[in-house]
Every structure is written in C-alpha cells, then in structure tokens.
Amino acid sequence: MAAPAVLLTGGAGYIGSHTAVALADAGYCPVLLDNFCNADRRVVGRLHELLGSDGFAWHDGDAREARTLCALLRRYRIAAVIHFAALKAVGESVAQPLRYFENNGNCLVALLQALAAEGGGSPAPLVYSSSATVYGDPDRVPIPESAPLRPTNPYAWTKVLGEQLVLAQRAAQTAWRAVILRYFNPVGAHPSGRIGEDPQGIPNNLMPFVQQVAVGRRAHLTVFGSDWPTPDGTGVRDYLHVMDLAEGHVRAVDYLRAGGVSDIVNLGTGRGHSVLQLLGAFGSVCGRELAYRIGPRRAGDIAVCYADPSRARSVLGWEARRDLRQMCEDAWRWQRSNPNGYSDA
Ligand code: NAD
Ligand code: UD1
Numbered sequence: 001m002a003a004p005a006v007l008l009t010g011g012a013g014y015i016g017s018h019t020a021v022a023l024a025d026a027g028y029c030p031v032l033l034d035n036f037c038n039a040d041r042r043v044v045g046r047l048h049e050l051l052g053s054d055g056f057a058w059h060d061g062d063a064r065e066a067r068t069l070c071a072l073l074r075r076y077r078i079a080a081v082i083h084f085a086a087l088k089a090v091g092e093s094v095a096q097p098l099r100y101f102e103n104n105g106n107c108l109v110a111l112l113q114a115l116a117a118e119g120g121g122s123p124a125p126l127v128y129s130s131s132a133t134v135y136g137d138p139d140r141v142p143i144p145e146s147a148p149l150r151p152t153n154p155y156a157w158t159k160v161l162g163e164q165l166v167l168a169q170r171a172a173q174t175a176w177r178a179v180i181l182r183y184f185n186p187v188g189a190h191p192s193g194r195i196g197e198d199p200q201g202i203p204n205n206l207m208p209f210v211q212q213v214a215v216g217r218r219a220h221l222t223v224f225g226s227d228w229p230t231p232d233g234t235g236v237r238d239y240l241h242v243m244d245l246a247e248g249h250v251r252a253v254d255y256l257r258a259g260g261v262s263d264i265v266n267l268g269t270g271r272g273h274s275v276l277q278l279l280g281a282f283g284s285v286c287g288r289e290l291a292y293r294i295g296p297r298r299a300g301d302i303a304v305c306y307a308d309p310s311r312a313r314s315v316l317g318w319e320a321r322r323d324l325r326q327m328c329e330d331a332w333r334w335q336r337s338n339p340n341g342y343s344d345a
Contacts, residue, residue: 003029005076006253007124009063009111010085012039014197015129015183015245017047018190019082022246024051028253031076032058033068038087038200040342046194063107069114073124080253082127083111086158089204090133090300093155104158112169119176125256126178127249128166130159132238132268132305134182141272142308145182145264152300163264170262177262179252179316184238184268184307186245188327189334196334197242198341207239207327210279211335214286221290223275225297230304234275238268238306241322241330251316260315268307269320278324285328286336 006023008016011032017039020030032047044058057076061068063085072078086104087093093100108128115123135143136150151157166178187207189196203209212218226233248267273281283290312318322330338344 003027004079004257005029005031007031007033007072007076007078007081009033009081009083009107011058012036012041012043013084015186015242016082016084017043017195018242019084019246019249020047020056021050021190021195022243022250023253024055026250026254028250029076030056031072031078032056033061033063033072034058034085035062036060040198042342043195046342049194050190050192064103064110066110066113066117069111070118073114073118078124080125080127080256081111081115082129082249082253083108084129086129088155090153090155091204093158094153097154100154100158104162108162108165112165115176116173121175123173123176125176126166127252127256128162128178128180130163130180130182131156132182132184132266132307134160134163135305137302138305141304141306142270143266143305144308145266145311177256177260179256179260179262180264181248181252182264182266183245184240184266184305186242187239188241188243188322188330190243191330191333193330193333193337196331196338196341198338206237206275206278207331210282210290211331213290214282214332215335215339217339219291221279221292222295223292224295224301226294228297228303230274232274232276235301236272236274236304236306238271239273239278239324239327240267240269240320241327243330244320244322248312248316248318251318255316263311263315265312265315266307266309267312267318268309270307270309272304272306273324278328281324282328282332285325285332
C-alpha cells in the first residue's frame with residue numbers, strides 16, 4: 001500500500017525540512033510546497049540524499065494560491081496537512097506589517113478554502129504552526145495553553161489571528177479537525193548534519209548567532225541584557241530540539257488520522273535555560289569559550305518563558321527527549337560542516 005501523503009506548506013523551511021524527514025521515517029510520504037522566499041533551493045538536494053528521490057515530493061509554488069493547493073490535495077490524495085508557510089521575523093514584521101498580514105493571512109485563507117473545496121464531507125485534517133509568541137509576557141511559568149493571549153507585535157498577531165481562523169472554520173465545518181501547535185524555541189539540526197537552520201543575513205535568534213560565532217563568521221555574541229530577574233541575569237527560554245519538534249508533528253498527524261478531536265497543544269521541554277547557559281553548553285561542545293559582550297536589552301524581550309508541556313503528553317503522547325547538550329552537538333555538526341549554510345552545498 002502506498003504511504004499516506006502529508007502536505008507541508010512551507011516545507012523547505014527550517015522546521016518543515018526536519019519534519020519531512022521525521023514523517024518519512026514514520027512511513028509517510030511528505031509533499032513539500034514552498035515558494036523559497038525564506039528557504040534555499042539546495043535543501044531539496046539534501047532531502048534527496050536523506051530520503052531518496054521516491055521518499056518525498058516537492059513543488060515550487062505559492063501557498064497563497066488556492067488553485068495550487070487544490071491541485072496538490074487531489075494529485076497526492078493528501079491525508080493530512082501541516083501548515084508551516086509564514087514569514088516569521090519579529091523585527092521585520094514591525095517594519096513591514098502589511099507584508100506579514102498579507103502573506104501569513106492569505107496562505108491560511110487559501111489553504112482553508114482548498115481543504116473545504118476538495119474535502120467533500122471530510123476535509124483532510126490540519127496541523128497549524130503557532131508559537132509561544134502568542135502568550136507575550138506571561139503572568140507565570142510554566143505556561144499552560146489556557147494562559148491569556150497577549151500578542152505584542154504584528155508577527156505574533158498573525159499567529160493569534162491564524163489560530164482564530166482555524167477555530168472559526170472548525171466551528172463552521174464540524175466534520176473537520178485541526179490541532180494547533182504552539183512551539184517554544186526550536187534549535188539544533190538533524191543528526192546527519194545535512195540539514196539545519198540557515199537564516200538569511202544576520203541571525204535574529206540566539207542559537208544561529210552562537211553557531212556563527214563558533215564557526216568564526218561573527219566575532220562575538222551580544223547578550224541582550226544581564227539585569228533580567230533570572231538567576232544569572234540573562235533571558236531564560238525553553239529551547240527544544242528541532243527533531244523533537246518534528247516528531248511532535250508526526251504525533252499530531254497520527255492523532256488526527258486516528259480520529260482525535262481538535263485541540264491546542266504547547267510543544268516545549270518544560271525547562272528553561274539562560275543565554276549564558278546555552279553559550280556555555282555550546283562552548284563545551286565546540287571545545288572553546290565563545291566570546292560575548294553584554295549589551296542593552298532588546299526591545300520587546302521578556303525575562304522568562306517556558307512551557308507547561310503536560311497537554312502534549314496526555315493528548316499526543318509526546319515529550320521532548322533530547323537535552324541541551326544534544327541540541328548544541330547537532331547544531332554544531334551542521335554549522336561546522338556547512339559554515340555558510342546551504343551555500344556550501
Ligand atoms: P522558515 O522561514 O524556515 O520556514 C517557513 C517556510 O515558508 C519558508 O521556507 C518560506 O519560504 C515558506 N513560505 C513563506 N511564505 C510562503 C508562501 N506564500 N508560499 C509558499 N511558501 C512560503 O521558518 P520555520 O522556522 O521553519 O517556521 C515554520 C513555521 O513555524 C512558521 O509558521 C513559523 O511562524 C512557526 N514558528 C517558528 C518558530 C521558530 O522559532 N522557528 C517558533 C514558533 C513558530
Ligand atoms: C524570538 C521572537 C519570538 C519567536 C521566538 C522563537 C523576538 C523579539 N521574539 O523570541 O517571537 O516566537 O524567537 O523563534 O524576536 N539573545 C541574545 N543575543 C542575541 C539573540 C538573542 O542575548 O543575539 C537572547 C534574547 O534576549 C533571549 C534569548 O537570547 O533572551 C532567546 O532569543 P531568541 O532566540 O531571539 O528567541 P525569543 O526571544 O524567545
């Protein structure tokens with residue numbers, strides 16, 4: 001019997017490419033749709049190496065086009081969809097809000113239209129990529145799914161509105177089901193070192209910046225504030241191995257295909273690490289101390305953020321298995337063997 005096909009919008013991106021590998025490992029056929037606005041085409045060659053040419057399919061196209069989505073749903077008899085396609089840089093969303101609302105909003109609208117048009121009585125179920133950013137500055141940690149939503153920038157608003165749209169469509173179309181996943185801070189890479197995170201320009205996020213310091217592309221890390229109310233004064237986050245996150249998506253697809261009801265689930269480890277802890281762990285993996293300077297706080301930052309992951313365990317039977325050291329080891333293997341990311345392919 002042919003492997004059930006799962007459509008991954010934004011499938012050539014950081015999380016999508018790792019999820020494609022996890023899905024293939026679990027016996028699915030990932031079908032990737034991406035317009036490569038924030039991905040390098042060379043990732044496709046790397047996936048060929050890892051999965052073989054029969055192990056997945058990919059299409060260069062825009063997820064804002066319902067016609068494209070309808071054609072893929074039909075052609076591959078898609079059993080479930082994971083919707084990754086979005087723009088995700090907070091600072092850029094502040095400078096270009098229209099671009100963010102247009103792209104992130106229209107991708108999801110087109111997808112829901114295509115699912116309704118092609119699904120007949122039972123449209124394919126959906127896994128929607130949301131983010132811990134929807135919680136803003138939380139009242140308390142660990143953060144449960146019931147915490148209030150307080151988006152603080154246009155990107156975060158696109159995620160909150162996306163969740164609302166999914167919930168409204170679920171209410172309107174009772175036969176349809178969706179799981180909303182709120183990710184904490186995905187880091188690391190596939191253990192092969194063949195795929196990983198490859199941000200364009202100067203990295204906004206901590207781990208890719210640290211990786212570039214380690215490989216000599218940047219002189220030092222600037223730590224954004226050492227006066228936060230945390231044990232060492234630097235910000236604390238719930239770093240999560242991208243392969244754990246990818247496996248969380250496989251569990252969500254399994255759950256929906258087994259008839260599971262719609263839900264909203266945090267994906268995180270439930271543990272927080274500070275900037276200096278992450279820097280120290282990475283230094284011990286790459287065998288030298290990494291240079292850093294203390295700078296001012298970054299606008300919009302918060303002190304501490306980590307998940308209450310208990311719902312992921314009870315609903316999806318998922319929990320993160322990989323620790324901070326493994327996140328750093330896998331990130332370092334990827335960066336060391338691809339100092340310039342996919343440009344080295
Ligand atoms: P990414 O930028 O690496 O991947 C997103 C992919 O979507 C890219 O390959 C991009 O080219 C593609 N894309 C964007 N607009 C498109 C369009 N109109 N048509 C087709 N393709 C399009 O980002 P990622 O880190 O892999 O994130 C995946 C999803 O997870 C996003 O929805 C993001 O908001 C969410 N998320 C990411 C993080 C994180 O820290 N990486 C945290 C929480 C949530
Ligand atoms: C960022 C996004 C958030 C998104 C999340 C996961 C912002 C304001 N928020 O959050 O919307 O959901 O990524 O992708 O961009 N740090 C440094 N120096 C650096 C970079 C980061 O000290 O050069 C610190 C930060 O202050 C923070 C920690 O490292 O304490 C993690 O930062 P980052 O990786 O950007 O993630 P978030 O702040 O959680």
